[in-house]
Amino acid sequence: MKKVLFSFIVVFLVFCFVFYLCSFYHVSLFGCSIFQVRSGSMAPTLDIHQFILVQRQDEYYEGDIITYQVDDYYVTHRIVQIQDHDIITRGDANNKNDEPFSKEQVVGKVIYRFVVMDFVNYLLVQPFTWVLLVGAILLWLGFSSHQKNEKE
Numbered sequence: 001m002k003k004v005l006f007s008f009i010v011v012f013l014v015f016c017f018v019f020y021l022c023s024f025y026h027v028s029l030f031g032c033s034i035f036q037v038r039s040g041s042m043a044p045t046l047d048i049h050q051f052i053l054v055q056r057q058d059e060y061y062e063g064d065i066i067t068y069q070v071d072d073y074y075v076t077h078r079i080v081q082i083q084d085h086d087i088i089t090r091g092d093a094n095n096k097n098d099e100p101f102s103k104e105q106v107v108g109k110v111i112y113r114f115v116v117m118d119f120v121n122y123l124l125v126q127p128f129t130w131v132l133l134v135g136a137i138l139l140w141l142g143f144s145s146h147q148k149n150e151k152e
Contacts, residue, residue, distance in 0.1 A: 062079050
């Protein structure tokens with residue numbers, strides 16, 4: 001039972017780590033990418049540090065929440081106007097529209113918000129969590145090797 005629980009915890013932590021890395025490096029699989037909201041400009045619709053799943057679409061419409069690239073960073077805002085080949089967006093918490101940008105800069109539409117991952121992300125950014133996890137793993141490994149030595 002202890003091995004199953006430990007295996008579950010390790011698999012869960014590896015999943016969280018891979019998930020976090022995918023959001024940090026913007027890995028795209030099957031036209032989908034994971035991003036992490038970095039500001040409060042979309043509050044209360046999207047919270048800071050919330051993970052979102054973005055998928056490339058053939059068409060985008062006013063009201064869609066999209067992620068687009070500006071220079072070397074990404075912005076996630078709502079489309080307020082589409083003009084020929086340009087899009088104008090605005091964050092829900094902002095009172096001013098963004099500068100128009102080309103449709104080619106759009107990474108995709110937000111299709112899912114990971115609510116459960118918010119809590120996991122909060123835990124993962126706390127140094128105390130990592131100290132506890134590493135300590136627990138070391139204690140478990142030490143305890144396991146001690147039990148093996150006693151059986152021999």
